[in-house]
Amino acid sequence: MKTLIYTMILFITLSSCRSIESMVEKGQYDEAFSHAIDKLAGEKNKKTKYVKGLEKAFRELNARDLRKIEALEWSSGSANWEEIYNLYGRLATRQEKVSPLLPLISSDGYEASFDFKDYLAARNSAREKAVLAYYNRGSEMLDKAKTNRDKAMAREAFHTLSRIDRFTEEYKDVALLKREARDLGIVHIAVDIREDKEDAYGRIFSDKLTSIRLEKLGNEWEKYYLFDKGRNFDKFIVVEMNRPEFGTEKENVNNFELTALVEDGLEYLYDSKGNIVKDSLGHKITVPRKVITKAWVSEIFREKSSRVTGKVLMYDEVKSLPVQNLPVAVYHDFKDSAVRFTGDRRALNTEIGNRLDDHISNFPSDHDAVDILSSNLLSAVESAIRKLNV
Secondary structure: OHHHHHHHHHHHHHHHHHHHHHHHHHOOHHHHHHHHHHHHOOOOOOOHHHHHHHHHHHHHHHHHHHHHHHHHHHOOOHHHHHHHHHHHHHHHHHHHHHHHHOOOEOOOOOEOOOOOOOOHHHHHHHHHHHHHHHHHHHHHHHHHHHHHOOHHHHHHHHHHHHHHHHOOOOOOOHHHHHHHHHHHHOEEEEEEEEOOOOOOOHHHHHHHHOOOOHHHHOEOOEEEEEOOOOOOOOEEEEEEEOOOEEOOOEEEEEEEEEEEEEEEEEEEOEOOOOOEOEOOOOOEOEEEEEEEEEEEEEEEEEEEEEEEEEEEEEEOOOOOOOOEEEEEEEEEEEEEEEEEEEEOHHHOOHHHHHHOEOOOOOOOOHHHHHHHHHHHHHHHHHHHHHHOOO
16 A cells, blocks of 8 residues: 555656646646746745746747737727737736746756736726727617617627626716616516406416416516506517316225234143143143234225316517417326224234324315416416526
8 A cells, every 4th residue: 555655656746847848848838837836936946947947838828928919909899809908917917926936046046037018008908998899889789779679689788888897887878878778678578367257267277377476587688567458568478278177086995804813812732632731840831822803994095186278378469479389287186095994903914004094085176176276387387488488
């Protein structure tokens, strides 16, 4: 075991010694930079390979980022300016990590050279250009959204304008534009419950469904309301229900007899001649008396199934064909049983004994079943609405 541990330590040590040179050779400059910083921080006797590795990684990483900035500046889009801003931040952060190590001289006398620059002005310029680009783009999108009543574009305008928040808390009229974009981008959806006027239980279902948790259905861009003729809505959801179906009441009774040979007290032991057997001290010998017991068991099973079906329809306009149609169905399966017996309880086996229960519920009335179905239907309708592609 000790040999294995020593081998692993040696392997890790050798890997660590080779890693900085291998990383630099393979062009893994990010890894090399972080590894060299870790090895050099707080170390008095700094190894030359780590000093040179950090120097090389720093130079290559800066050159890479500056080339990227130059390329991005050719196409000055809002996202490009934000990336340029991030790149300048990365350049500055890299210098901050190296700065505490300066002057960086290895134990062999090698002194690393780092080309430090002040990126603050360039970064601030990129920030201002990113903010302006996001503002212009977001404003243009909002104007188009207003003209075309395009909610999707209004939401996109909101997200574009929100990018400015990363750079500054206040900028021109961004707060006002975001409110306008949010108000325009929200989809207002009416939920209408249609009941069957000829169904005796339609009102129960309708009343239950009007308690639908509208606030749970909505999100940042979707608001749900119960249908109101006096309001304007962007989309309409209609819940239609069919009449409930009630199964027949089924009761099955299973009667059977159980017997068991059990011990019932003691009796004297007799020999083949009919005499009581005694032990060596003259005491009469007794043995358990065995008797046959009987019990009559009655198993009662009751069941009744009920269900109601319907559909959730979505319309873009009141007098149009539905654009989505989701079926819903809920069930209530009543099942109960009882196990009773008469006779000697000792005749019952363990399985029957554990199931003994003299109580059995009455069959639910159709009205009771509707109450349960309506609660289940409420959850099913909410789930179906969440699945709609609003």
